[in-house]
Amino acid sequence: MRHTQLSSFCETRKYAPTSPVTAKALVGADPGRVPATGAFNRSRRQTAASNLFLPGTGTSVTHPWSPNMTALLGIDLGTYNCAAAVLLDDGCEISVSSERSDASAASELERTKPFPSDVLFNETGEIVAVCERAKVIAVEHPHLHAWGLKRLLGKTYIEALSQNEINRLVLPVQPDGGTGRCVLEVGERLVRPEEGCAAILRHIKQAAEHQSDQVFTKVVISVPAYFDAISIGATREAARLAGFDEVQTVPEPVAAALATGVLFTPHPCRTLTVDLGAGTLDVAAAEIWRSEPGPAGLNCLCRKNTGDNRLGGLDFDDCLVDHVSEVLELGQLTDEERYRLRRAVESTKILLSTEPVAMVTVDIGGRQRSLELTRRELEQALHNHRGRDLLKACTEQVHAALAGAGWKPQDVDHLLLIGGPTAMPCIRNLLRGIFARSPQILAQIDRPDADSMLAVAQGAALYARSQTTNRHPYGYGYVAVHNEPLGDEGVHLQRRSAEILVPCDSVFPGQAHEEMAQLAFYRGDKVVVVEIIQHLPESQRSEGEYRFLGTYELAMDNDFFMLDIAQRLNANGELETTLSNRIGFESVTFVGVNGMRRLPVKLPVERKEHRRMAGGAWCFVPDYQGGVRRWAAALTDKVRTALIGAVQADVHVDACLERMDDALAAASAITDERSINELDRAGRSLLARAYELRLVAEADRALMAAELERARRCCYRFESSLAKVE
Secondary structure, three states, rough: OOOHHHHHHHHHHHOOOOOOOOOOOOOOOOOOOOOOHHOHHHHHHOOOOOEEEEOOOOOOOEEEOOOOOOEEEEEOOOOOEEEEEEOOOOOOEOOOOOOOOOOHHHOHHOOOEEEOOEEEEEOOEEEEEHHHHHHHHOOOOOHHHEEEHHHHHOOEHHHHOOOOOOOOOOOOOOEOOOEEEEHHHHHHEEEOOOHHHHHHHHHHHHHHHHOOOOOOOEEEEEEEOOOOOOHHHHHHHHHHHHOOOOEEEEEEHHHHHHHHOOOOOOEEEEEEEEEEOOOEEEEEEEEEEEEOHHHEEEEEEEEEEEOOOOOOOOOOOOHHHHHHHHOOOOOOOOOOHHHHHHHHHHHHHHOOOOOOEEEEEEEEEEEEEEEEHHHHHHHHHHOOEEEEEEEHHHHHHHHHHHHHOOOHHOOOEEEEEEEHHHHHHHHHHHHHHHHHOOOOHHHHHOOOOOOOOOOOHHHHHHHHEEEEEEEEEEEEEEEEEEEOOOOOOEEEEEEEEEEEOOOEEEEEEOEEEEEEEOOOOEEEOEEEEEEEEEEOOOHHHHHOOEEEEEEEEEOOOOOOEEEEEEEEEEOOOOEEEEEOOOOOOEEEEEEEOOOOOOEEEEEOOOEEEEEEEEEEEEEEEEHHHHHHHHHHHHHHHHHHHHHEEEOOOOOHHHHHHHHHHHHHHHHOOOOHHHHHHHHHHEEEEHHHHHHHHOOHHHHHHHHHHHHHHHHHHOOOOEEEEEEEEE
């Protein structure tokens, strides 16, 4: 009976304090080993128990661990700190504790997630400590210390440089020779950010396994809402390096929404989650409702995800570092001094959330320097940080999420505030301005009901058992290349345009979006190369609408082929691209774009090409497409004649015939390669369905397929290879 009560109580999933171990005992221990004391003592696991908050009571009960329980692990991989939670099969959820001592926090305001996102290397580039131990030792070895590696996942060196990510790190950062992505230079080694994140995840995995007496091969990791397929792929790679076999990801604001203490009903609750962490601001507009008791009955439909990867607590710290350095005229700082200044500024920023005035004190050049800061000075600095208004940027992201969901501020039923910086008075005030006409939301701003530090980890654990519909902010497609002959002999106009198959804000996992590529169907080398591009959300198009990611290749058996390109987003938001030959057996599917880069690309573009002599290419000639239209008309007549004697109609054949009529009309009105491609697709679909219903005999099907291939070949003419490009 007690377990039944616990299961029903635990639907709101509140964390409880855990028994900590002081960081002092860790110095000199193995870097990845969790101490076998307190909650981690495996020999006491049969009798040990964890505390669990009961919603609405302010009290906790004891929940015993059982080796027979099936548990799910959720990890909030944060920029500055991480957290983890375990969801038991009875619906109860328990936080994973660490070696950190709560006594190290001066107040409840300074309470943070249990696992710092810190990594410490030795002189040869090997990782020797992570999390709390790395943070403690880093005071004496700041030149070997790295933190905030999450902000480098999937980023190119150029992106990180333009976003001031590199200057924040003490360790030098270099571009990878193959992908251009960021790597850390430690001694003689080049270390990828994925390796550092993997060490942190491995440590959290060990802590969870010691605490629960279970082995976790599956994990759900939260990712920022702005993460694209490249960054998600890098996160999944880090998790696999950490020892996880199966990795799921969930947008951080969606995870936070799942973990809220609101008692949801079958009526959808419009929830806006503002997740302002150390590294990013994520905002999600979602509808949440309950279809049945327990985690499996929790449903979440994400209407709009938006975010800014240059808007977080670290950016606020950068702002204060600049302000203090300018006022105190500190000049050029050493690595150790810069490290101490950042720590001092961070503490002052936190203190200003409860006090109107705070003092920054730091040792620079062997003497103590101090500066008194007020809340007003902090707010003024945030309004103008290197020419950017950080508070205005926060407001814009909230409005973007509301507009994307089609909501007004007064339409929101519940506001969730996640992340330490949401406690800052200036952030609370800007939210009060947005929701000034909603008394219910104003009350929630004053009294948030979610654990701002641990809600994301809670929701990540819940995600695997909930019914969630997510949206991906980025779109994906390929570069369509079309060569059109001009009047002059040997002169062609090449058009390069964006063909988007997965639109921005697509639901994932989703169905594959397929398109016949607008490419010449003849290639002498029998290898087709497809350029993959990314379509940016409107909020990120200030420097261009598209980014080039990389290329995929498919080798063909023959020099004549018909290329199909299909793209979809899988359950983790990863891009899956399939290249296949419509008239052959060649096919390949690429999952993820983790090895690719992101470079701005301008589309559409046109250029003239003069082609001469040696070598060449096949180009589409509009005047030669009559054979395809005649073939399509003949097939349509043949199928309609066969249907006269059919016993009953077939809706699929009717749909194919309607599509064929539309394609014939379009090809007659506009003679271009796209219209012929659609006519080809419609014809092949109709032929296949007619053959299934025996409206067309096997011999006729093979004959008509061969006739279509010959007609398609006639649409192209060989032109000599380019000698000059205008």
